[in-house]
Amino acid sequence: MGSGDQGMANPSCPLQAPIPRRGFVKLLLGGGFLATAAAFLYPVLRYFIPPPVANLGVDEVVAAKVGELKPNSGMIFRFGSRPGLLILEANGTYRALSASCTHLGCTVQYRPDLREIWCPCHNGIYNLNGGNVSGPPPKPLTVFNVHVRGDEIFVSRNGEA
Amino acid sequence: MVATIIRWLDERLDLDGILAPFRHKTVPTHKLTYWYFFGGITLFLFVIQVLTGILLLLYYRPGADEAFESVQYIMTRVQFGWLIRSIHSWSANLMIFTAFAHMFSVLFLKAYRKPRELTWVTGMLLLFLVMGFGFSGYLLPWNKLAFFATTVGTQMAGEIPFIGHPIMIFLRGGPQVTGATLTRFFGFHVAVLPGLVVVLISIHLFLVQRQGMSVPPKLEAKRAENPSLRREMKFFPNFMLRELMAWYVAIGTLGALAALFPWNLGVKADPFASAPAGIKPEWYFLFMYQTLKLIPAKVWFVEGEVLGIVGCTLIALFWLLLPFFESDRPTRTKAWITGLGMFALAYVIGMTAYGYLAK
Numbered sequence: 213m214g215s216g217d218q219g220m221a222n223p224s225c226p227l228q229a230p231i232p233r234r235g236f237v238k239l240l241l242g243g244g245f246l247a248t249a250a251a252f253l254y255p256v257l258r259y260f261i262p263p264p265v266a267n268l269g270v271d272e273v274v275a276a277k278v279g280e281l282k283p284n285s286g287m288i289f290r291f292g293s294r295p296g297l298l299i300l301e302a303n304g305t306y307r308a309l310s311a312s313c314t315h316l317g318c319t320v321q322y323r324p325d326l327r328e329i330w331c332p333c334h335n336g337i338y339n340l341n342g343g344n345v346s347g348p349p350p351k352p353l354t355v356f357n358v359h360v361r362g363d364e365i366f367v368s369r370n371g372e373a
Numbered sequence: 374m375v376a377t378i379i380r381w382l383d384e385r386l387d388l389d390g391i392l393a394p395f396r397h398k399t400v401p402t403h404k405l406t407y408w409y410f411f412g413g414i415t416l417f418l419f420v421i422q423v424l425t426g427i428l429l430l431l432y433y434r435p436g437a438d439e440a441f442e443s444v445q446y447i448m449t450r451v452q453f454g455w456l457i458r459s460i461h462s463w464s465a466n467l468m469i470f471t472a473f474a475h476m477f478s479v480l481f482l483k484a485y486r487k488p489r490e491l492t493w494v495t496g497m498l499l500l501f502l503v504m505g506f507g508f509s510g511y512l513l514p515w516n517k518l519a520f521f522a523t524t525v526g527t528q529m530a531g532e533i534p535f536i537g538h539p540i541m542i543f544l545r546g547g548p549q550v551t552g553a554t555l556t557r558f559f560g561f562h563v564a565v566l567p568g569l570v571v572v573l574i575s576i577h578l579f580l581v582q583r584q585g586m587s588v589p590p591k592l593e594a595k596r597a598e599n600p601s602l603r604r605e606m607k608f609f610p611n612f613m614l615r616e617l618m619a620w621y622v623a624i625g626t627l628g629a630l631a632a633l634f635p636w637n638l639g640v641k642a643d644p645f646a647s648a649p650a651g652i653k654p655e656w657y658f659l660f661m662y663q664t665l666k667l668i669p670a671k672v673w674f675v676e677g678e679v680l681g682i683v684g685c686t687l688i689a690l691f692w693l694l695l696p697f698f699e700s701d702r703p704t705r706t707k708a709w710i711t712g713l714g715m716f717a718l719a720y721v722i723g724m725t726a727y728g729y730l731a732k
Contacts, residue, residue: 261539262546262553288645293549295645311647315670315678316528318521321647332650333525334666348677350670 265293272368275308278360286322286329289367295319296356296367297329299340308356308367309342315349329353394582398608401588408482409586409612410619411475416574417620418468421627422506425461426563433513435559437552440515441641448638455635462636464627465507469657471623472503473721480714483699483706484587490696492580497693499573502566507657509562515555520642522654523558524550529665532678533686551644590703597703653728660721661685663728 270292281287281300288295288311297311299322309329311319318333328345329338336347342355359366382388400409432451434443447454476496479485485493508526512519527550531541546553588596596602606612654662664685668677700706 260543262542265547288647290645297647316525316532318524318648318652319644319646332648332652333521344670348666348668348670350676350678 272366274364275358275367276365278363278365284324284327286324288319288321291356291367297322297353298358298365298367299329301340302327306358306360306365307340308358309338310354310356312353313349314344314351314353315347320353395609396607398582398585399605400586400608400612402604402606403588403592405482405589408478410616411471411478412581413616414619414623415468415471415475416578417623418464418471418627419570419574421464421624422461422468423567425457425464428457429461430563435513435556437515437555437642440513440555441638444514444638448635456631459631459635460627463630463634465510466656467623467627467630469503469507472500473657476500477714477718480695481711482587482589483711484589485696486587486590486699486703486706487696487701489580489584489587492577492584493696494693495573495577495580499570499577501689502570502573504657506562506566506570507655509558509566511655512555512558513562514638515642516639517642517646517649518639518652520550520644521648521652523554525654526658527554529678529682532676532682534679534683549644590706593703656725656729659728660724663724663731666728666731 273289273291273296275289275291275296275298276287281298283300283304284302286297286299289298290296291310295311297309297320299307299309301307311321313320313331313333313336315331315334315336318331320329320331320336320338322328323330326337327340329340329342330336331338331347331349334348336349337345338349338353339345342353344350344352355370357368357370359368379388400406429447432443432447432454434440444458447458449455451457479493479496508523512523527541527544530544531537533540542548544554544557545551546557587593653659665678665681668681670677672680695710698707699710
């Protein structure tokens with residue numbers, strides 16, 4: 213608005229003076245347009261982001277019944293909204309891990325022939341403790357706790373049970 | 374009758390004036406002229422995609438509980454549904470192939486040089502969009518292979534440092550691939566991408582029309598020296614008729630492929646099943662897939678995955694801006710760009726073959 217004062221100070225030659233009113237109107241219009249655009253864009257941008265899925269807060273699930281799994285085999289179970297892998301080793305020990313490959317999120321499987329966990333997407337291999345043994349996986353699989361109560365096999369997150 | 378209508382329109386719209394630029398348009402002829410056809414064939418296949426896509430929309434239902442069943446319904450119950458879907462899938466694959474052929478032919482003929490930089494840039498953007506079409510359309514039947522391809526593909530986007538995670542959430546419509554992802558991909562595939570592509574094709578064609586066809590630099594220099602060596606044919610009808618023949622071959626190939634090798638539907642996606650053994654992406658992503666597979670989990674202190682994805686993004690960006698590395702003068706063109714193009718072509722073919730054969 214400083215230049216506006218100058219313009220007003222020279223009333224004898226209004227055309228040569230800077231046009232403060234025009235500048236002001238431009239600012240108002242431009243600002244108005246920007247504000248309108250922002251008012252349109254902001255809700256749209258927020259709309260892009262999906263609302264958080266109600267976290268099922270699952271800390272423990274019944275993964276399977278005793279006898280459902282043969283020794284030296286594995287199966288996928290639902291752990292909340294993510295897949296888990298339950299393995300019955302040949303010696304009768306149950307193991308449960310996250311089934312989402314730490315590489316790019318494919319669902320892994322137990323390989324009875326290798327006695328290891330295998331991701332077919334990029335040939336990643338984990339040992340039965342979840343350790344990433346070979347291939348591209350950068351991190352080990354999360355290991356869950358397994359409890360057998362009655363004829364049900366319970367799987368829970370570490371530290372919760 | 375027809376003549377009357379044409380006269381009526383002509384009086385009001387000056388049809389001659391509209392058609393004049395096409396009458397004057399010429400196409401340079403030389404022994405590599407046939408490479409000019411690939412852009413037109415790609416466009417033709419795109420039109421087929423739009424038409425068959427609209428037909429599929431009559432029966433397709435997006436949604437995790439319905440998508441697979443609706444495609445199954447199209448293929449088994451709807452009359453000629455199998456053919457329409459098969460043509461849509463085959464045409465998509467052929468279109469990606471011809472788009473790549475077009476890109477490499479433009480690269481080797483050095484047609485991207487000044488003043489056609491923007492034609493190249495819009496063309497590359499179209500190529501990326503076409504791959505986006507492939508990626509989003511692949512998920513729509515909601516089968517097992519597509520489910521894991523989408524999991525991997527969106528997770529890869531998620532590996533980009535800083536901005537990756539929000540992009541992944543945006544693409545998936547949540548932290549995992551679910552029915553929400555299918556809904557989004559459907560929207561991208563039938564609304565967002567077609568809109569963008571139509572705008573870009575219009576600009577691309579306008580530029581081609583405005584600037585005319587490029588001549589390879591050596592020939593251009595020779596013809597500039599001795600104008601009597603110039604050879605060209607009229608775009609309309611001479612080139613157009615040849616292009617029509619190419620389209621006829623394209624549609625014949627397409628029909629034969631679609632009828633003799635109908636596209637599979639596969640097994641319905643199950644988010645709580647292991648990824649099937651031998652899973653691979655579509656052939657046009659295979660070279661990237663195989664590259665990522667070969668990068669170890671950690672290179673120095675960077676995660677291999679991040680390295681691969683950031684590398685791919687930078688290469689794509691460089692390819693998009695390739696004309697700006699080229700010399701303005703036809704006699705001084707950069708040989709390294711052609712060399713790089715040859716290497717890229719050999720790499721893509723080699724890695725695709727390796728990815729196809731590798732276990």
